[in-house]
Amino acid sequence: MREGSATSKIRGRTGHHRLPVPRDRADWDPDRRTAGSPDETRRTRIAKTTQLSGRSVVMAWIYLVVSGLLETVWAAALSQSRGFSRLTPSIVFGVALVLSMGGLSLALRDLPVGTAYAIWVGIGAVGTAIYGMAALGEPATTARLLCLLAIVGGVVGLKLAH
Known part of the structure; x- marks a missing residue:
């Protein structure tokens, strides 16, 4: 040049x-990084x-768990809405979805995205599968329960590794 x-x-x-x-x-230094x-x-x-204060991390985990549970709520409401043809489950779906995403975004302020997202999805997946077996009569086979247990083990492992 x-x-x-x-x-x-x-x-x-x-x-x-x-x-x-x-x-x-006055504080200008041309050689500083x-x-x-x-x-x-x-x-x-x-x-x-x-x-990070202990309180903010604890709150982040609370937001994450509640958001994961809300994921179960919106998934269940989505199945009950029958293609958004029923008003009440459709409204529950929308509210739970917004709250679940909002809680996840709050948790991501203090938690790593990979860990938080995997745990959020794991809670939602296990919760939705349990709801399906308990309320909708979906089969609770040994293989299915073992797979859900593996997901729970992965979620706990991610929490402990954090």
């Missing part, structure tokens, strides 16, 4: 790849996870 080019003037100096910081700032550097991002992420 040439010394007098427009790009070098925008960047502040030749070969420098950061936008200039106003020189009237930028906020987006890998080291700074890592430090920020570590600080964020270590600064």
Whole structure:
């Protein structure tokens, strides 16, 4: 890049790849790391996870479990709505769906997305299967129950690994 080019003037100096910081700032240091550097991002992420209060993490898990249970509610209401031809189950479906997604989004503030989503889906899947067996007369075969137990084991394992 040439010394007098427009790009070098925008960047502040030749070969420098950061936008200039106003020189009237007393704390300006041209050699400090930028906020987006890998080291700074890592430090920020570590600080964020270590600064979480116990209360916010507990609340995140509560939001996640309640949201998973609401997933069971909306799945059951969806089956009862008969293609949205029945009003009450259709309304229950919509309300439970919004609340379930909202609770999941609140849980994701403090929990990793992979862990939270897998647990949310696991709770909803197991809850819906149990509802189907208990209320709708779906078969409760040994194989089916063992598979549900495997899902529960995976959910508990994810919680313990967190």
